[in-house]
Amino acid sequence: MVNYKDLGLVNTREMFKRAVAGGYAIPAFNFNTMEQMQAIVMAAVETKSPVIMQVSKGARNYANGTILRYMAEGAVAYAKELGCEHPEIVLHLDHGDSFELCKECIDNGFSSVMIDGSSLPYEENIALAKKVVDYAHQFDVTVEAELGVLAGVEDEVAAAESHYTKPEEVIDFSTRTGCDSLAISIGTSHGAHKFTPEQCTLVNGVLVPPPLAFDILHEIEKKLPGFPIVLHGSSSVPMEEVNTINQYGGHLEAAIGIPEEQLREASKSAVCKINIDSDSRLAMTAAIRKHLAEHPGDFDPRQYLKPARENMKKMYIHKIVNVLGSDGKLAQC
Numbered sequence: 001m002v003n004y005k006d007l008g009l010v011n012t013r014e015m016f017k018r019a020v021a022g023g024y025a026i027p028a029f030n031f032n033t034m035e036q037m038q039a040i041v042m043a044a045v046e047t048k049s050p051v052i053m054q055v056s057k058g059a060r061n062y063a064n065g066t067i068l069r070y071m072a073e074g075a076v077a078y079a080k081e082l083g084c085e086h087p088e089i090v091l092h093l094d095h096g097d098s099f100e101l102c103k104e105c106i107d108n109g110f111s112s113v114m115i116d117g118s119s120l121p122y123e124e125n126i127a128l129a130k131k132v133v134d135y136a137h138q139f140d141v142t143v144e145a146e147l148g149v150l151a152g153v154e155d156e157v158a159a160a161e162s163h164y165t166k167p168e169e170v171i172d173f174s175t176r177t178g179c180d181s182l183a184i185s186i187g188t189s190h191g192a193h194k195f196t197p198e199q200c201t202l203v204n205g206v207l208v209p210p211p212l213a214f215d216i217l218h219e220i221e222k223k224l225p226g227f228p229i230v231l232h233g234s235s236s237v238p239m240e241e242v243n244t245i246n247q248y249g250g251h252l253e254a255a256i257g258i259p260e261e262q263l264r265e266a267s268k269s270a271v272c273k274i275n276i277d278s279d280s281r282l283a284m285t286a287a288i289r290k291h292l293a294e295h296p297g298d299f300d301p302r303q304y305l306k307p308a309r310e311n312m313k314k315m316y317i318h319k320i321v322n323v324l325g326s327d328g329k330l331a332q333c
């Protein structure tokens with residue numbers, strides 16, 4: 001048994017409390033590689049922001065869960081080396097799909113887990129989430145559960161259709177499960193192709209997706225005042241990265257994300273964790289394609305991974321400062 005506290009990690013409880021009260025959101029960035037981890041830590045340290053580093057099923061398949069845990073431990077040490085004496089870094093399991101997986105992560109140093117029973121019937125979702133909460137809370141690990149279904153594809157999480165969270169269920173669900181935060185479905189979506197062009201309206205030559213269901217969010221907030229709400233699938237899919245990818249030999253068609261103004265708006269509410277994964281993939285791929293196109297003789301991975309890391313770091317800082325507002329929000333610097 002490895003307790004996250006011995007690794008210098010923190011759970012989400014205190015940072016969420018401050019984020020809800022302060023009207024901002026904590027960034028939850030997925031990571032699979034060392035360069036992503038370094039870029040996340042550099043961005044968090046430079047902006048003095050708490051940060052959630054999250055691990056999906058795809059990340060565990062790609063990089064190995066044990067290695068990712070050691071990388072998170074390394075992230076804490078790296079943040080300190082970069083001059084941040086009291087970093088607030090959460091190691092979070094993204095979309096845990098079973099009690100066994102959540103337990104394994106808790107036993108191996110994760111400070112927060114998501115149990116995603118959103119595809120199950122309501123009562124089964126409650127029973128599964130409660131089982132995870134009962135186990136996690138013994139070790140002061142925080143638990144995110146989900147009500148409602150997001151559309152889109154993210155690693156191995158896929159759903160064809162979204163089902164908005166029903167506000168009338170949230171009190172019963174959060175009370176009976178004891179979960180620490182709740183992921184809801186209000187129109188965000190997994191992946192880089194969140195909407196089809198047919199779902200969007202054309203404004204000045206740009207495809208604008210349908211707005212998030214802020215009415216549902218506000219209803220949920222009214223029912224659960226101050227309760228931490230989580231938005232998944234919240235990449236904005238920046239057009240400049242998509243254009244760079246396509247300009248240098250890529251072929252991304254109709255990649256559409258969530259407009260950043262809407263995420264900024266959501267951050268000011270009880271939404272206190274915003275998940276961003278695709279934007280990091282796009283930033284990395286755009287920089288690598290550009291570098292290799294401009295330097296066809298390069299073959300040392302460090303030559304193209306360095307600009308990739310820089311580009312991701314720039315994106316993370318932009319999100320922290322201009323979209324989520326979590327800069328300068330460490331309890332102690």
Ligand SMILES: [Zn+2]
Pocket residue numbers: 095154157190232233275
């Ligand atoms: Zn998700």
